[in-house]
Amino acid sequence: MSEYDEAAVEETVEEDYTSEQDAMAEEDYASDTESYDDAALEEDYDSSPVSTVTESFDVDGDGYEDSTISSDGVTLIDSDGDGDAEAIATDYDGDGISDDLMVDADGDGSVESYASDTDGDGMLDTYESDTDGDGLTDQVSMDTNADGYVDSVATDSNADGYADTVITDYNADGLVDEISVDSDADGTADTVLSDDDGDGFLDTAYTEAVPEGDSFQSQTGQVI
Numbered sequence: 001m002s003e004y005d006e007a008a009v010e011e012t013v014e015e016d017y018t019s020e021q022d023a024m025a026e027e028d029y030a031s032d033t034e035s036y037d038d039a040a041l042e043e044d045y046d047s048s049p050v051s052t053v054t055e056s057f058d059v060d061g062d063g064y065e066d067s068t069i070s071s072d073g074v075t076l077i078d079s080d081g082d083g084d085a086e087a088i089a090t091d092y093d094g095d096g097i098s099d100d101l102m103v104d105a106d107g108d109g110s111v112e113s114y115a116s117d118t119d120g121d122g123m124l125d126t127y128e129s130d131t132d133g134d135g136l137t138d139q140v141s142m143d144t145n146a147d148g149y150v151d152s153v154a155t156d157s158n159a160d161g162y163a164d165t166v167i168t169d170y171n172a173d174g175l176v177d178e179i180s181v182d183s184d185a186d187g188t189a190d191t192v193l194s195d196d197d198g199d200g201f202l203d204t205a206y207t208e209a210v211p212e213g214d215s216f217q218s219q220t221g222q223v224i
Helices: 003-046
Strands: 067-071 074-078 087-090 100-103 113-116 126-129 139-142 152-155 165-168 178-181 191-194 204-207
Antiparallel strands (some): 074 087, 087 100, 100 113, 126 139
């Protein structure tokens, strides 16, 4: 082989090697770019404010989902299909879950019930009601342990702005553990009936005239 032929061979090999390096570099760049784009898209998706939560309402408790119209965090609820809203739900923080609910069940323009999420856990836990239609709240029901069930009901029966009767389920078993009654509206309980042994019967009564702990339980377990 002549010197000219040997030089030509070496040149060809060098060109092929260089071309292969360029191809590998280009492939690595494309791979890195693709990974970057995927990460960027995933980050944009995660940071998207669009909520995937879907709420449904059954304000009248008939077992059927009520018709709703939502805009800018406010949902109008038509429970009877007459085209007028019987309730308004509001989502203040934009997480897709309503923070309060106002209900006008009879459509007279006055709110009879107001429910709110006071602890921000996404569940309505406080319910204020106007049971006598005078425009003032006279009953407050609360879910104090966030289990989805009401465990405390305070009622103002004489419209003085103070609770006269408070019914409490302390252990979340669905049974009343204590009834406290303020009969003279002085802000202090005059009578307290309690279930001390958890059998579902109020077995102990305390009044201002009777020392705490005295039992007034009949043979059937009912308080006398």
